[in-house]
Amino acid sequence: MKxxxxxxxxxxxxxxxxxxxxxxxxxxxxxxxxxxxxxxNQQLMSQGIEPVAFDHDCREGICGMCSMFINGxxxxxxxxxxxxxxxxxKFKDGDTITIEPFRANAFPVIRDLVVDRTAFDRIxxxxxxxxxxxxxxxxxxxxxxxxKTDADHAFDAATCIGCGACVATCKNASAMLFVSAKVSxxxxxxxxxxxATERVxxxxxxxxxxxxxxxxxxxxxxxxxxxxxxxxxxxxxxREYLSASLKG
Amino acid sequence: MATLDSKIPKGPLAxxxxxxxxxxxxxxxxxxxxxxxxxxGTGLAGASASATLAELGYNVKSFCFxxxxxxxxxxxxxxxxxxxxxxxxxxxxxxxxxxxxxxGGDYRSREANVYRLAEVSTNIIDQCVAQGVPFARDxxxxxxxxxxxxxxxxxxxxxxxxxxxxLLLGAYSAMNRQIGRGKIKMYxxxxxxxxxxxxxxxxxxIARNLVTGEIExxxxxxxxxxxxxxxxxxxxxxxxxxxxxxxxxxxHKKGAHFANxxxxxxxxxCIPVSGEHQSKLTLxxxxxxxxxxxxxxxxxxxxxxxxxxxxxxxxxxxxDRDYYLERRxxxxxxxxxxxxxxxxxxxxxxxxxxxxxxxxxxxxDFSSAIIRYGKEQAHVKGMDENDAALVKKLGQEVVxxxxxxxxxxxxxxxxxNPYETPxxxxxxxxxxxxxxxxxxxxxxxxPGCYAIGEANFSDHGANRLGASALMQGLADGYFVLPYTIxxxxxxxxxxxxxxxxxxxxxxxxxxxxxxxxxxINAKGKQPVDYYHRQLGKIMWNQCGMSRNEKGLKQAIKxxxxxxxxxxxxxxxxxxxxxxxxxxAKAGRVADFLELxxxxxxxxxxxxxxxxxxxxxxxxxxxxxxxxxxxxxxxxAAWEYKGDPSKAQLHKEVLKxxxxxxxxxxxx
Numbered sequence: 001m002k003x004x005x006x007x008x009x010x011x012x013x014x015x016x017x018x019x020x021x022x023x024x025x026x027x028x029x030x031x032x033x034x035x036x037x038x039x040x041n042q043q044l045m046s047q048g049i050e051p052v053a054f055d056h057d058c059r060e061g062i063c064g065m066c067s068m069f070i071n072g073x074x075x076x077x078x079x080x081x082x083x084x085x086x087x088x089x090k091f092k093d094g095d096t097i098t099i100e101p102f103r104a105n106a107f108p109v110i111r112d113l114v115v116d117r118t119a120f121d122r123i124x125x126x127x128x129x130x131x132x133x134x135x136x137x138x139x140x141x142x143x144x145x146x147x148k149t150d151a152d153h154a155f156d157a158a159t160c161i162g163c164g165a166c167v168a169t170c171k172n173a174s175a176m177l178f179v180s181a182k183v184s185x186x187x188x189x190x191x192x193x194x195x196a197t198e199r200v201x202x203x204x205x206x207x208x209x210x211x212x213x214x215x216x217x218x219x220x221x222x223x224x225x226x227x228x229x230x231x232x233x234x235x236x237x238x239r240e241y242l243s244a245s246l247k248g
Numbered sequence: 249m250a251t252l253d254s255k256i257p258k259g260p261l262a263x264x265x266x267x268x269x270x271x272x273x274x275x276x277x278x279x280x281x282x283x284x285x286x287x288x289g290t291g292l293a294g295a296s297a298s299a300t301l302a303e304l305g306y307n308v309k310s311f312c313f314x315x316x317x318x319x320x321x322x323x324x325x326x327x328x329x330x331x332x333x334x335x336x337x338x339x340x341x342x343x344x345x346x347x348x349x350x351x352g353g354d355y356r357s358r359e360a361n362v363y364r365l366a367e368v369s370t371n372i373i374d375q376c377v378a379q380g381v382p383f384a385r386d387x388x389x390x391x392x393x394x395x396x397x398x399x400x401x402x403x404x405x406x407x408x409x410x411x412x413x414x415l416l417l418g419a420y421s422a423m424n425r426q427i428g429r430g431k432i433k434m435y436x437x438x439x440x441x442x443x444x445x446x447x448x449x450x451x452x453x454i455a456r457n458l459v460t461g462e463i464e465x466x467x468x469x470x471x472x473x474x475x476x477x478x479x480x481x482x483x484x485x486x487x488x489x490x491x492x493x494x495x496x497x498x499x500h501k502k503g504a505h506f507a508n509x510x511x512x513x514x515x516x517x518c519i520p521v522s523g524e525h526q527s528k529l530t531l532x533x534x535x536x537x538x539x540x541x542x543x544x545x546x547x548x549x550x551x552x553x554x555x556x557x558x559x560x561x562x563x564x565x566x567x568d569r570d571y572y573l574e575r576r577x578x579x580x581x582x583x584x585x586x587x588x589x590x591x592x593x594x595x596x597x598x599x600x601x602x603x604x605x606x607x608x609x610x611x612x613d614f615s616s617a618i619i620r621y622g623k624e625q626a627h628v629k630g631m632d633e634n635d636a637a638l639v640k641k642l643g644q645e646v647v648x649x650x651x652x653x654x655x656x657x658x659x660x661x662x663x664x665n666p667y668e669t670p671x672x673x674x675x676x677x678x679x680x681x682x683x684x685x686x687x688x689x690x691x692x693x694x695p696g697c698y699a700i701g702e703a704n705f706s707d708h709g710a711n712r713l714g715a716s717a718l719m720q721g722l723a724d725g726y727f728v729l730p731y732t733i734x735x736x737x738x739x740x741x742x743x744x745x746x747x748x749x750x751x752x753x754x755x756x757x758x759x760x761x762x763x764x765x766x767x768i769n770a771k772g773k774q775p776v777d778y779y780h781r782q783l784g785k786i787m788w789n790q791c792g793m794s795r796n797e798k799g800l801k802q803a804i805k806x807x808x809x810x811x812x813x814x815x816x817x818x819x820x821x822x823x824x825x826x827x828x829x830x831x832a833k834a835g836r837v838a839d840f841l842e843l844x845x846x847x848x849x850x851x852x853x854x855x856x857x858x859x860x861x862x863x864x865x866x867x868x869x870x871x872x873x874x875x876x877x878x879x880x881x882x883x884a885a886w887e888y889k890g891d892p893s894k895a896q897l898h899k900e901v902l903k904x905x906x907x908x909x910x911x912x913x914x915x
Contacts, residue, residue, distance in 0.1 A: 011826075012826070012827070028523060028525060030522050030523060030525075030663075031523075031525050032527070032661075034527065035525050035526070035527050038525075038527055038777070039525065042775055042777065045775050045819065045821055045830075046775075048821075050821050050822055051821065051829070051830060053827055053829060055315060056489060057314060057319055057321070057488040057489055057490050058319075058321060058323065058324045058488040058489075059488070059489055059527060059528045059530075060324055060528075060530045060531075060657065061657060061660075062323050062324050062410065062412075062413055063314070063319040063320075063321070063323050063324065063488060064316075064318070064319060064323075065314060065315060065319050078660070080656065081660055085657070085660045085661070087660065087661070087663070089663060110459055110827060111826075111827040114827065116315070117315060117316065118315070118316065118436065120316070121316050121317075121318075121424070121427075121434075121436075124420075124421070124424045125424045125427045125428040126428065127428075128421055128424050129379075129421035129422060129424050129425040130378070130379050130380045130421065131425060132375075132378045132379055133303055134296065134299055134300045134303060134375060134379075134422050134726050135300075135303075135375075136368070136371030136372070136374060136375045136726060136727055137371075138374045138375060138377075138378040139374065139378070140374055141333070141373045141374045141376075141377040141383075141391055142335060142390050142391055145385075145388060145389025145390055146385055146389050147389055148385050148386065148387050148389060151382055151383075151384075151385045151389070152382075152385075154380075154382040155382035155384075155407055155408065155414070158382050158407075158414060158417065159410060159413065161413075162316065162318060185380065185382065186380050189380050189382065191377070191378055191379070191380050192380050
């Protein structure tokens, strides 16, 4: 198929960016979206134009590195997938596709479609862990049985890949879904309860300092999340935060 | 440097590690504060090592090329992690895990290292649960297990099809705690470009900031390489796009021996190649072989009809299906080890029974499991076990709860529903057992330079068993290296800070800059990917699932020629002082072009078949791999001599004290 691509080009963090238009032909419906981008880049290089920089690594939807905003949606039109899992069969011959970086104040553009998401890491540094030393001298793994439902919910929250689609989708660029997923994972497990109070307070504080917006419960993040992280996590985090505030 | 000393401690096998830990030197907490350690890579091995070393009090600098340590490719491991917990009471033990691993590796791994791995495996599970890793549990709230290939017990712990993700996030959380405390300094989007060796000891690295292009000098008292495997030498593999050999190869060029480069794992259950545009291959976890049955049609006319789209696999009667693994290997059936399963798939496809247009695919079918689980559920719920539609629905729910994300991945890529029609799969390059040679302390042949996880060679021999890579990465990083590195660093407490103005840093930096400039200035016609694809084709055709003398000699010549052409005709756009992915790729492909040649050389030298290394000249009448224990019970450790073709072979003879070497049989 033949496609028109409108792609955000920006040389570096401080440069002014703009949309450029490229034509691409002979795209196979079996290609992944990123393979189409590879093809575009080969074409651009053969024309002496610098390739479009974009983040990608595992190309199987788990590393969370790919991050494009395609036709106004994080990770494009398909549901429950990352950009690398999006296939060209979701588009039609003759389509025009707009490709932008994930936009948020807390995610500055590094180049073209590549953004800096280290704000997510810094939120985790503030409390995204259980303070147990890694010596292996802990109790036996089966010493504390964990209710299967809690364990499953903790797992569901823990499958967040930290891609930032929730932030890019939210009109306020809020990071609540991401932060709440981590808070929930630990809050649901007995091992995580010991530090629950400090964790939620510290992580929310860091989230605010990074310049993410507030949550106004529109739920757009849940729709676009490639891993289906549930809004219930945000509710759970709010409960945790409230109870921490009452204690504090 | 000519002799290899594996430094295996004396004493009975089961007591070696305990005794060794009691005897090695320690560094006092006050002195640890004065010692810097660099860790390259943040997968399971690198992240767990960084966290533990920082916890012990060392100053750690961690490097990864991704935008966050959490994205290292361990994240993509699906099926599970082995541990000899024996929670199922099915006869598991440290000894059995050790024995299975040695046998699975076709008697080409180091006995003492493997025993230690089995010994510390149980600690890993305790540790991870304490860290909040949400493993699968049963209704009683206890941990659940499943089976993997090459074993007869259920010792694999899992978190749906995302075990690697959960374990890596656990190790990443331990890192985060130390980053927050200032004990780890994290350098993301940084690539190691060279190792700096001063007076024979590893003293630092040259790194490139991938955002700004800046070349940086980083000094340390020890350097740990945890940069994973080199499967991407095949271009198409299940590795991430950025996975590369460069860190391991740079230390090889500085004096670290590279061991058994030809030992590569071709994983039997991957989604087949669909076309020329393909950039990577996707694994379907081995755990699927717990419930999936592998088959091709018995009749060649059915194969033909399927390829033409006139027949669907579901229309082929049970008696017309060839469940070839169950037929050939009744004892292990669909759960034979990976090398065996891969070769069997190739054998059927080479014989003309491949079921897709390219002729390179076999079926992985869940219909029996869906019915079995469905009946079980119907019985439990007191519903009608003979209602086929109900049974199917209930069975599909069970399968979804076990493998849901894998089925979804398959459907997104192939556009077929694997709940309704069998998956199509074919072997693909997945893991490299070979790697940097290390001694029992995980130190390479360069003092002060260590290699852990997939980057080293020691534990998996010629074939790795499923769910053992996660085990080894975490064992090395959490429980082995943090002890053994102290033994070396105890002699380094008076060294003081390492000066990055030392002439060796200057020299290494100049070399890195010159190479980067050379790529930019080549201004040739072909993009980097062209060379990578070409290399991949040579590797897959001549060094893939089946190898012979003629092909390997051809590969050595072809890779050599391709490398020469690369330096003359590569086209790398942009400049060195900017975010430039093509430039980063050029450096990685340059190293693959050297490694590929050593790989072929190693495969040529080893005229026996063992594990994943199948030499056509060495097989039984039934086509099984035929080992030559008399001549090849050794580790081939190659020393760099200026060019891969001149590499010098050193042999570490493998001695088995505890077990008897046998023919590996899964029949």
